[in-house]
Amino acid sequence: MKDLNDNLESPFKLLVSFNKLLKHYEALAESDDEFIVAKARRVLKTADAFPILRDGFSDVSILKEREKEIGIILQDSFSPVLTKNEIKTASVPIHNLIFNSSERFKNIIKEAGDDFQLKIKNMPEDDKYIIACTIVLAFCYGFDINFKRPFYYEIPNAKGIMQYYKILYNADFTEIIPTKNAPKITQNDVDELLDNFDNIELWKEKFPKDSYTFKGFVISNVFNVTDDQSISNIKTALIGEEKRQNEGFMNDFHKIFQSLLGLKNIKVGFSIYNEEEDRFERVYGAEMNSFLLNDLESNSCSGTLCSMSYRTLLKDKKFYSVSDVDKYYELSKGKAPQYKTLKEQHIKSAIFAPIANEKELLGILEIVSEEPKVLNSINANKLNDVMSFIVTAVERSKNEEENLIEAIIQTECTSIHPSVHWRFKKEAKNFIKEQLKGNEPNFNKIAFENIYPLFGQIDIKGSSEARNSATRKDLSIQLTAIKSIVTNALQIENLPIYEQFLYQISTYLEGLESNFQVDSEQQISAFIKHDIDPVLNHLRVIGALKDKVQNYFNSIDNKVEGLYLHRKNYDDTIALINKEMAALLDKKQVDAQEMYPHYFERFKTDGVEHNMYIGESITKEDSFNPIYLYNLRLWQLQVMVEMENAFYLMQKSFPVSLDVASMILVFNQPLSISFRMDEKQFDVDGTYNARYEIVKKRVDKAYIKGTTERVTQKGKISIVYSQKQDEIEYLRYIKFLQSKKYLDDDMEIVELQDLQAVTGLKAIRVSVLYHKENNDKDFYTYDDLMKEIKV
Template sequence: MELEYLYPSPFKTLISFHLLIEQLEEIAKSDIEYRANYAKSLLKQVEDKPELINGIQDVSFIKENETTIRNLLADLFPTVLTHNEIKAVTLPFINFTFNYTERFKKILNSSGTTFDFEIRDFDEHQFYIMNCHIILNIYYNQNIDNRQPLFYDIPDENGIMNHYRILYNADFIEVIPTDKMIPLSQEEIYELIDNYDDLALWKEKFPPNSWILKGFGIVTLVDVTVESAVSNLKTNLLKSEVEKHNFEHDFEDIFKSIFKTKDVKIGFAKYNDYTANFEKSFFNEDKLVSYLLHDIEDVNCESVLCNFTLESLLDKKEKIVVSDVEKFQSIALAKRLLKQNIKSCILVPIIKDNKLLGIIEVVSSISRALNSINANKIDLILPYIVDTVERSYNEIENLEQAIIQKEYTTIHPSVYWKFKKEAQNYISSASNTKDYIFKEITFKEIYPLYGQIDIKGSSEKRNQTVKSDLKSQIEALIDIVSTIKESNDLIILDQKMFELMGFLEELNSPLKADTEQQIQRYIETEIHPIAESAKAISTVEVKIKDYFESLDPKTGMFYKSRKDFDYTLSVINKKMASILDEKQAEAQKIYPHYYERFKTDGVEHNLYIGATIAPSVPFDKIYLNNLRLWQLQTLCEMELEHHKIKETLPFVLEVTSLILVFSSPLSIRFRMDEKRFDVDGSYNARYEIVKKRIDKAHILGTQERITSKEKITIVYSHSHEEVEYLKYIKFLQYKNILEPSIEQFEIEELQGVSGLKALRVKVVNDIVLDKKYSYQDLLNEIS
């Protein structure tokens, strides 16, 4: 029977002892008589067996000459170490082995199987490339570090899985090329090293059976059962919930390997700090078993533990080891354990930040299987268990929030309480029905505040940057095609020049919706292939190289002007939003209110204030006045910040600010389909209509927009709103935040909305705001 690999290999394998025999021949010439005689004796035994030198292909030869081979390998397999070392003869990465040490034989006999198991997590890809590494290192002297931990998992007679690290000695292996071998240059070797994942490339350079692997290797196994079990435990604890479908079984198998006994089970009792109870806990949707609790859901700790165990576990937070439970039959805990056929146990408190989270229960039905000596192995894995239990607790504590985010959205803290209440209703009913219908969340009789700081003319400027980049790119391509034409006077190049010039002319007109896509498609399909094919022309080589280096990696187009615009827009939005968020934290101290903001070409914000949002805090309209004054001052700060940074940005963009005043209380409802709040009721819809259309509105009878750079526009409907905001404006003028001039005008009729008016005032752009004024400050100034 010929030796065959499990997977295709670049090697044809010959088991040979030629290198060892050559060493014996040298020893036979030695002046040390006993060494020389020993070597000659061995050589005498093998002289009529040329296969040992030329190579063994039929593995039955090894069985027939087992004694001769064992004698030949005696120096490498010393008899005095045969009961200690786990060694055998093999070839790297294959399962065929022979000449086992006695300890290796004992392990195989205990497993009840022949040595035909596979290397853990070792696939065809790894097998082929690691064989190629042998060739690169031995034949091409590359010194590639291909070392990675390889393991065998071998069960013992009790079914406990033991883990062994594999070590190879390849001193007696020779790599010989065949006529199928493909010689490799250093550049080709570098290409292979840089493409580990390309198995097809490796097979191309090292075809199957193109090399001979001649000789033998020595495999040594090191028992790393505990270390591997700890590593597997870490891996299991880090798995996602989806991957933990067989977690409890895997978990117990790991503990069996750690404690070297098949009779080990794991339980867990959660500790409730508020009630001082032990409770059964959930993990991966299944209730974990607890041997402390047995058949009850929860119980007071004092009812389960005696004074000693109570003090050790809860007060001192030390583990308890009972190697023989039957010795303590008079104690209630021992009775409960014996009822479950538990004869030895280890109880380990799970502590995080000096807080008791629960008790890990390691139990066995075998007396003294668990004891004070092997209990110390728990210390190896305890940190990972602690972290996992804490993570599980955090997940449970965050369940309400998870439900809210799934069924609703990320909720502002001011209204979180109402969503939490609905989540609690769901949790309390979840055990009874799966058809719970989430209620819509509404807040009635609340006052809205809307404001925005908008990038002035952003659409036009964005189109300008698109045109600028497209023009630059087309001009560069016209230059390239023109230069190519000097060397290759092809008619098709005239046509391409004409088409490019046409696009350039088209860009002098207003940009159409699909112009950019048309030009990009044309360049990629019609012009780039020409440029690629002309790279070898010396007169245009540098231009083409510079052109392609100028392309944006993501879009494949020129992106300088657009990049400057996008960067500027991003900086402005980020800065404006950060000011608004920072000031909003202060505003919440005025009165709890709902807040949301949106970043588009600028920053918009919505505020809603009223008693229904904060039912525990008495509401008064003075809080609304304060919030309106806060909003006006915050927009002033945002205007000032923009004025300060705009000259430092690569693209000059102006901003305009707007406040919409709406004094009638309205209702907002959380839209389940859109996962956001919206005004509720047809009457209140007028407010939303105005919000969406007001920033593009004109002053009545003119073509001038109501918003203007460095000015804040305040839109209102009623005279009392005008009076209120004039007070705010005059107060801020007095504080030298707003300029003295105030513009007042009517706004053109919007679709379905008429009678709107506005105030417009300019922000003083050379001051430093170091104080926020309240409505009370305004009243104090008036009085």
């Protein structure tokens, strides 16, 4: 390069000049300080001998010819006292040429090697032109376009480890002068440029090549920011899923940590912690490795770490370092699994850092080296600055994996109801279209407006009491069996502890009969597990009690860790009821959909409840008429009656005798629903509509006003509503079903006590008439049916 402007496309014509600096010395020459005056005059005398130093030049050879004079002029800016400490250069902007520098900068470049070429790292060629234009706008026209970006050098040190240097420019000694070819820039021009950053041709039109003269030089103060930049690079590397899948990701990651720790030959690995199984698992991805697992896909934590390292990493969540693997391998006699695994991989030192948030351990960051002592407990502390970014990335990856798993489950195991499938399909198509156009796609909200809800449930009455009763019976049988064994043991071994256990067992048995509490089951189970089981295991070796103890253990269910007889009968009964009621409802729904398409969903709890939504926006067609709503309401009432009949016909086959009560909730006003992506179900929209959800959750526990009687009763169907027109409508349906001998003649209308935030509810209650058999033409009341069943 002979001229600074060779092969340089820029609005600037560059001239190195010390004119503005020399003007500063002219002012200093008038100082009262004799020393300052003498020095200023010396600088000015040197410059006066070579006017080109003030006028400016672009011939690179002059920098060499006048090197001595330039050194004198810049002596104050490059203090000899600080030259081995400061990292400083003199240059021209948007150019890699440096014509003066401190000794420390020269040494840094020397260590980088003969083939190293200094270049500003993050300045694309097009950006150089635009940066120059923004400088012109500020200097010549007063438009301060904030395009300041931090610029860096990447320079390897003597060990080959990349170091990062931030550049700060001082432009106090520069002049920018428009040439006759420079177009006048107006506010309109600036406004246009603000919206066209990427239009390089527009910038070149407003600021033609060489239309301004840059006269002067810039001083660059350079700072080693390797630690900060390494942290930033780690953060950047962890941001995108795609980056983590790239082939070169781990190689780049190794280099980043090499810079952070100042060590050349180190490698980085990861292992994921599976809390449920207390295992370490391999991270899947391009070139991902785990030095704790070596060739294994996963391994138990106890099989991977010794007890001390296990406690440090998993319990205390602190760094665990091994400065000399061979030394500790010998000390542990090869029994500590982590030393054995590391030694097999020729690793000599290592740092293991727990990737943990406040709630849980997510995994382990593994940094290893084939050199001893280079990784240790001291430099492990440098990881404190980056662990938060790694934790965030692992949390995100964990969430992404869980979401992917959920997506697969939803795809393979869950289907969208056919009535609304068309809407999801439409949005999925829009999503794909936007993706193919290169846009950022969003799955738009799935919502349906102006639709009518229907809700019904057949609920098991007294389910909590039934389960408590089953629990009491199981615990009583189990404690009685234990009491018998301990009594025999006391006769064989007269130990006071047996007497204490017998007293505790008797206390629990009395409590089960008289005062069964919510936590009684947990207390007794804990007592048996921690106090009794060890004793029984001891008694197994006593010949006289061996068979009796073994028979006791044979009666215990391993899954629930207790006697599971009456509770199993209860659980089986609930499962059978839910299965049969849900199957009947699903079968009836097929016919209902043929009458008019609508949304339907059901849930199994202690019984079966269902939601239905009907309206124009769901069917997609201009066909909805209120008659379809009325028809669906009548259908629902009929099906509830049939479910009641079906339940009592099969009640005799249930292990436990339970009753059910049925309820329908009527909501007269249309509402809006939307699909909640997080819960994969539809919910109502809006504050007013939320009242419907509140009533659904609370109404079956409501009392009749002025009484302690629940609105839902066995043998009756309760229809809850708030509007007079709903009452008139359902009285018609009830009268019709009474004529068909589905319902009894004991219909009553009751007012309900106010619920929280809900007032004015009423209910129609009417008894169901039951068939003794499926083809039976006789009809029974609930009491009649119970008499028949007991016979």
